[in-house]
Amino acid sequence: MWSFLKSFYHKLGSPKWFYDISGKWLPWLAGLTAVLLATGAVWGLLYAPVDFKQGNSYRIIFLHVPVSFIALVGYYIMAIAGAITLIWRMKLAEVVMRACAPIGAAMTFLALISGAIWGKPTWGTWWVWDARITSMLVLFFLYLGVIALGEAFTNKDAGTKASAVLALVGTVNIPIIYKSVDWWYSLHQPATIKFTEESSMHPDMLYPLMIMIGAFYLLYAVLLILHARGEILYREHRTQWVKDLVKSSSGKL
Numbered sequence: 001m002w003s004f005l006k007s008f009y010h011k012l013g014s015p016k017w018f019y020d021i022s023g024k025w026l027p028w029l030a031g032l033t034a035v036l037l038a039t040g041a042v043w044g045l046l047y048a049p050v051d052f053k054q055g056n057s058y059r060i061i062f063l064h065v066p067v068s069f070i071a072l073v074g075y076y077i078m079a080i081a082g083a084i085t086l087i088w089r090m091k092l093a094e095v096v097m098r099a100c101a102p103i104g105a106a107m108t109f110l111a112l113i114s115g116a117i118w119g120k121p122t123w124g125t126w127w128v129w130d131a132r133i134t135s136m137l138v139l140f141f142l143y144l145g146v147i148a149l150g151e152a153f154t155n156k157d158a159g160t161k162a163s164a165v166l167a168l169v170g171t172v173n174i175p176i177i178y179k180s181v182d183w184w185y186s187l188h189q190p191a192t193i194k195f196t197e198e199s200s201m202h203p204d205m206l207y208p209l210m211i212m213i214g215a216f217y218l219l220y221a222v223l224l225i226l227h228a229r230g231e232i233l234y235r236e237h238r239t240q241w242v243k244d245l246v247k248s249s250s251g252k253l
Helices: 002-012 015-047 056-088 091-123 132-153 156-183 203-233 240-252
Strands: none
Touching: 015 056, 015 091, 015 203, 056 132, 056 203, 091 132, 091 156, 091 203, 132 156, 132 240, 156 240
C-alpha cells in the first residue's frame, strides 16, 4: 500500500503524467457533465413546480446554488494546492492553484450576479450589504488577489509564494460565508440543503437541484483540467515531450 501511495505521489509530481492521464479522463467527464447539465436544467426550468411564494423567479436557484457551492469548494482546493506548493514545491500543485483562481473568480461572479437577479423580485433591490453577500464579494476579491499576485512579480517563485499565502489566509472567509446567515441578521435565506436534517425543499425541486450541483462539480473538474493542461504546455514548452506532442499533432493535421 505504501509503495503504491509513494509511486502515485511521484506521478503527481510529473506534469507529463498528469497531461497524459487527464487527456483520457476529459471525454468521459465532459460527456457526463453535458448529460447532467441538460437533465438538471430541463427538469428544473421546465418541469419543477412553481414556488407558492416566489413563483417562477425561484428557478434561478438551479444556477445560483451550484455556482455558489463551487465558488466555496474551489477556494479550498486552491488553498490546499497552495499549501502543497509551499511545503513540497510540487509543480502540479502550483499549476492547479493557478488554474483554480480564474475559474473560482468566474463562479463567484456568477453567484453574485445570479443572487442579485434573484434578490430584485424577492427583496425589491439588486444589492444589500448583507453578511452573506458581502462575504461572497470578499471571496471574489480574494480570487482576484491570488491572480494578481501571481502576475505581479517578475520572479515567478515569489509570485507563487505570495499567491499561496493569500490563498491560505483567505480560507478564514469560507466558514464566515457559510455561517453568516446563522451568526448575523440576514436577508439571505438559510441553507436549503442541510446534511444534518431533512431538506425543506419539495423533492420535485430538490432532485433537479442536486443534479445541477453534481453537474457543476463535474464542470468545474473539466474546466480545471483544461486550464491545468494549458498551463502545463505553457510551462513545459521547451521540454522534449511537448515538442514531440506538437510534432505528432502537426502530423495528424
